Amino acid sequence: MLLHTDADARAKALTFMVVGGGYTGVEALSELSDLSKIAVRANPALDISELHWVLIEALDRIAPEVGPELSKWSLEQLRERGIDVRLKTTITSAVDGNVELSTGEIVPADTIIWTAGVQPNPALDHTNAPRGPKGHVVANTRLQVVRDDGSVVEGAWAVGDNAQIPDLTAAKQPAYYPPNAQNALRQGVLLAHSILASIRGEEVHEYRHASLGTIAGFGVGHGAALLNLGPIRGVKLRNLPAWLAHRAYHGAVIPTVRRKIRVIAGWAVEAATGRETVSLAVTQHPRHIFEESFDALPKNDSAG
Secondary structure (H helix, E strand, O other), rough: OOOOOHHHHHHHEEEEEEEEOOOOHHHHHHHHHHHHHHHHOOOOOOOHHHOEEEEOOOOOOHHHHHOOOHHHHHHHHHOOOOOOEOOOOOOOEOOOOOOOOOOOOOEOEEEEEEEOOOOOOOHHHOOOEOOOOOOOOEEOOOOOEEEOOOOOEEEOOOOHHEEEEEEOOOOOOOEEEOOOHHHHHHHHHHHHHHHHHHOOOOOOOOOOOOOOOOOOOOOOOOOEEEEEEEEEEEEEEHHHHHHHHHHHHHHHHHHHHHHHHHHHHHHHHHHHHHOOOOOOHHHHOOOOOHHHHHHHHOOOOOOO
């Protein structure tokens, strides 16, 4: 393994920046930070103190999805773990790994991870589908695409991250369902039934789903959860209980028993043997390994 001898180049290679402090960004940072420590421990030429993880967030808080109390607690947890969290900060440019912040500071970082929000797929720009203010396809509560006047576009449906679907269960209106798997999975099932119902001339039902809450995993044994358990709403969990709830929920929603067994067995093996680390060098030149293999093949100059 080649290591930088230049101090600045070495620091830049060991600096990792995550842009976006929603729970997705915090989850990604936490897991990858833990993984980087495992990789560094396996290399005697490196030291954990050289790792520099930076989280950039435009708001004055992180993981707002879990509520104000757990959001504040999550920030304290990250900083206690040595994460450099910059609130009320954005990036103005990132050229050649030199990230310029809105504060004027320049942070050299070889690895930049973008988790700052979800946007509709640009492929929608090539359609004439009715679009909302943020570019989502406008749909009604039955997942049918609708025009500005509310009329239904026959045969057109929208679900998931690209759809703007009214949330009639919210206390404050107008409201729309957030782009998460909790909704996308349920919308997909309802959509399948709705398409069949429309073909058969049957009634098409509305999509109504009261949120089960938000769970964020911050690495093994760490996490925050705000759960709505039936009539009991606003249950707050921290660290191990939250992490166990995170694993239990994701294990439960994995489709088919066979896949559940494979994934959960993998978790168990990993818990007993530790995580594996692999080189990501091939991601820079993914064809290189195939070219090397081809060059190593015996050459036959004869024709035919």
